[in-house]
Amino acid sequence: MKKRGIVPLLLAGQAVNGFGDGLWFSVWAIFFTRIQHIPAESMGLAIGIGGVAGFLAAMPVGTAADRYGPREVLVAVIALRGLASIAYIFAGDFWSLLVVSCCFSAVQSSGVGVRVSLVYQLLGKDDQLRVLAQGRVVQHIAYAAGAGVAMLVLADGSRSVFVASILVNAATFFITAVITLALPSVPSVPVERQRSGTEALRDLPYVGLMSTTALLALCWALLSSGLPLWIAEGTEAPLWTAGLAVALSSLAIALFQVRVSGRAVNIPRSVRASRVSAVALAGCCLLFAAAAWAHQALLATLVIVVGMAAHIVGELYYVSSRWGLSLGFMVKEAEGQYQGLTASTEAGTTALGPALVTSLVSGLREVGWVVLALVFLLSAAPVGSLARRALRDSRRVWWTDRAGEKEALS
Template sequence: MRKLLPPPGPLRPLALATLLSRVGNGLLMTISVLYFNRIIGLSIAEVGLGLTIAGLFGLLAGIPFGHLADRRGPRTLFVILSLLLSVLALLYLVIGTFWQFLVVASVIAILDRGSNAVRFALIAGVTQGSAARVSARAYLRSMTNIGVTVGAGLGAVALSFGTATSYRLMFCVYVVLGVISAFVVLAVPRVAPRPKPADGPVWIALRDRGYLAVSGLNAAISIHYSVIDVAIPLWVVDHTDAPHWAAALPLIVNAAGVAVLQVRASRGIVDTVSAARATRTAGLLLLASMVLFATASVGDAAIAIAVLAVAALVQTAGELLQSSGSFLLGFDLATEQAQGQYQGVWNTSTSVSSMLAPAVMALLPLGLGVPGWIVLGAWFALTGALFVPVVRWAAARQLVGSR
């Protein structure tokens, strides 16, 4: 466990806060849809529509909240947003209609996406240099995976009881963990507000074509995050001879691999050139893993299980490189005096990706079968290859703009 912790300093309380809050997130990820459906009485269609609309509102939050973090300082703002998120979750215990659900979910989505941008600005504020920031994101991502896994286990306990009381108790646990994690962040040194530029446009991140282009590529390749939890369960059950429990195998391999290896994988990412090259390699690994997932449909149960395990290992290797490259590019291509605003743009790109990914999974691997897996893999390989020239162009623009 010590190897998963950052060195003593401001990242230690951030790591603890991340672990606590992600336990709560994993808990709600496990029970929330069933709670809304079975306890509140919303239909699955209503839940899906409500969460989609809330997600659209959330897309609008990252950039303005990130800008606010630049002007006011990220630490206190992050604590306030974290406390609001935790307390507002209690409203889920008293809602009874779709419209009430939609309002609460939308407000929470706005605060959640905004707090993510502020969190990244806080990381940028308490670390100096590319290597330190990449390492920080890697440590925190390891904590995220551990926390979500533990939270999912707690949620499974509530599901085993299946009562309204057990579900509501989990929401209360989420709130308690969120409040504690928010106060833990107060142990992080205060980050001074960024000086306001004397002249020039306010929303500089939205005018930075190089950064926007790399953010777009990041959104395109980040679709791979939904392969494990969206496409694989249905693929295993409907298209392979593997037993149904094997649908969880890639998720377990991925979660464990990221938790243990993310920090180590990030050590070779030291500048925009190495980050772009790592992402190019990641695209090729993701192509290979998509081909392997496709071939799991050929052969008996034992072969399918073995192929799924190997495919998950290859996919995890690609994910480790892609995420490490993303950590550096999101920070290094940003203007230092507007890190919060730029992190809002980067966070929005990943939000767009997570919204589009389920449709891509339904259209390609689940809709077209084996050819769909090949097309998806080719998409990852092509997108990864584009990172090298596009990042070079964006870095050159940044260098010219700084003169």
């Protein structure tokens, strides 16, 4: 299949999957607490532990992608996610929700790395970052559409409509699996060249790079947990400002992700992108803290909007640098395993992020925002030295066509 046929299928899968995600993640909290009558504390604990399962599963599934082919493993993962989403209908207490959440999160996090590995192996170097960025744009637009449908579900409020929305979400996974199956199959790594299942874990420079930059993924917890809580408890800004922040973020991703990702096409630029992200996210935290000192609603809202502009820059550059570093520093014939490790580090931050951000913002208020700013700055500090160390290994993907970049990192 030619590239002209591959890219539309990849983007179509992202669109269908994004619609389902937007629908589900907009209704799940209300479904579990008001329809299934699970206490909010129990629900949060079950979902959080499920996130840990995602952290643990991503790398083994990535290794399986190397051994059995990324397309085949991705199809299985997507289909299993559909089945797990249906199982949510029958989760009526903490323990059943915990089991289903672990299964759902395991395949959700695993699929992220396998998909990046598939894109890498299907497309040439010049198209990989562009298509990954286009996929994120399409996914966010579809996500917004799914969230719009979720508003109708929430307005109705009946159990039957909630269950119907869950079945629609499950259907999107099965449709995505069929679309993915239409992509060309990528040959698995021959048995004699298969690498150890712990190859990526023993690659300390890569582990260091992915672990430190994964802290920048706290930007999502800032937007989903920290900022709404801060607006309600710490500022004079109206509550609808939190919704405005999400809308601005989605619009900016749709407009600028492809352009920004084009600036992370090699290792030095990816390193610089991680630093830009860290500085922008640190600035956003300081601006959010400053909103508490604005005693007029309009002024507080304006400060938060300026902070959101910094947040958007940080998120765009984080995603771009993450792709550039993870793809450039992979070891050939272990792409799935390396992307699984990348996904697992991000899954860990995503799982623990809401609790960390909420604790800092609620407990320490402005000081908590300053602590978060320092976390962002410190996360990018070792990236350059880790990248230079990683460049000593000639097995990496960048070696054959990116020679000379080592000097650019000094």
